[in-house]
Amino acid sequence: MGRDARGQLADRRLAAGARRPAHDPLSGEVDLRRSRLPANHRQGPGGAPAGADDRAVRRSRAPERRIIRAITDRGDLLTRTIIIAGGHGAFEPKKLPGYDMTPWEGKGAHYLVGEKAEFAGKRVVIIGGGDSACDWVLNLLGTASEITLVHRRAAFRAHEVTVNNVMQAASDGRVDVRVPYQIREVSGNGRIERITLFHSEDDSDVVELDCDAVLLQLGFKTALGPLKDWPLEVEKGSIKVDQVMKTSMEAVWAAGDITIFDGKLKLIATGFAEAAIAVAQAVHHIRPETKIQPKYSTPAGRAAATRSRTRPPA
Numbered sequence: 001m002g003r004d005a006r007g008q009l010a011d012r013r014l015a016a017g018a019r020r021p022a023h024d025p026l027s028g029e030v031d032l033r034r035s036r037l038p039a040n041h042r043q044g045p046g047g048a049p050a051g052a053d054d055r056a057v058r059r060s061r062a063p064e065r066r067i068i069r070a071i072t073d074r075g076d077l078l079t080r081t082i083i084i085a086g087g088h089g090a091f092e093p094k095k096l097p098g099y100d101m102t103p104w105e106g107k108g109a110h111y112l113v114g115e116k117a118e119f120a121g122k123r124v125v126i127i128g129g130g131d132s133a134c135d136w137v138l139n140l141l142g143t144a145s146e147i148t149l150v151h152r153r154a155a156f157r158a159h160e161v162t163v164n165n166v167m168q169a170a171s172d173g174r175v176d177v178r179v180p181y182q183i184r185e186v187s188g189n190g191r192i193e194r195i196t197l198f199h200s201e202d203d204s205d206v207v208e209l210d211c212d213a214v215l216l217q218l219g220f221k222t223a224l225g226p227l228k229d230w231p232l233e234v235e236k237g238s239i240k241v242d243q244v245m246k247t248s249m250e251a252v253w254a255a256g257d258i259t260i261f262d263g264k265l266k267l268i269a270t271g272f273a274e275a276a277i278a279v280a281q282a283v284h285h286i287r288p289e290t291k292i293q294p295k296y297s298t299p300a301g302r303a304a305a306t307r308s309r310t311r312p313p314a
């Protein structure tokens, strides 16, 4: 394989990495050290570069064209540029305030329902007072053997119709509604077997329930997640960018709701515009000889259409 062909292959591989779904680079860390390949990959016979990746290694020696290794949960990606478009960040289920359920995660404590079958024939306690909690009460009616809904307040925040349906199920004896109650303790031998509740306004009022699963439906919070470990300048939980969407990290741009700058508007239209600016900058970074302003497709399209209309039949 000739040197140019190897180079093109390297470019294609790098470009393929850059085209991976945006969530990949966001779910890992970025290692900004120079890209390093195992020694036996670095040199071919006679000291000549052995493969496509060698070009990447060679280029990584020029600080302005260095390769970023984005470490993701689906393998490493080598790329020259990254555009972060993580919105408000990764969604994480909110944890229960006041009682640490972490030791019971994977042992009967759930934050999400993957398959309803997980709860088939089980005594399920659902914690929460919003739409998700009430929706899951109704959804699991035909699946779980018993359902108890526990909310720390007397009033629910869920949609009125949903709350009415839950209350109807309660008066039919299909759901046990415990309000205003909170978790005092969870116990069991390796798995959740029992839950102790206390009344929010009278903590001497205690209820013990046998159960197999606790489904915590306390909403979601957004967070920068793994991005918080990147050396990015962050302000009010968002990534600070300049007027060309450049972050404080070399070769890393950002666009959309995750960015912050003077006059920032969190709208779909502005997100698209920021993405266009970031992409133009990233392309120019990879190929400095290209213009930042992209060519318009419209005049080219019109010219082509005009040409095809005026072309005489063969």
Ligand SMILES: Cc1cc2nc3c(=O)[nH]c(=O)nc-3n(C[C@H](O)[C@H](O)[C@H](O)COP(=O)(O)OP(=O)(O)OC[C@H]3O[C@@H](n4cnc5c(N)ncnc54)[C@H](O)[C@@H]3O)c2cc1C
Residues within 6 Å of the ligand: 022, 023, 024, 026, 027, 085, 086, 087, 088, 089, 090, 091, 224, 225, 226, 227, 255, 256, 257, 258, 266, 267, 268, 269, 271
């Ligand atoms: C209720 C509501 C109503 C709105 N109504 C309007 C409206 O009417 N008009 C309007 O213009 N705008 C509206 N907006 C704003 C608009 O939705 C946002 O400006 C736009 O969606 C931002 O797009 P984005 O791509 O930056 O982020 P998002 O659309 O949030 O996409 C970011 C993606 O990145 C993923 N992600 C983040 N971090 C990670 C990670 N670490 N790993 C993996 N994946 C990750 C997220 O899961 C998500 O899929 C509304 C917003 C809300 C909340």
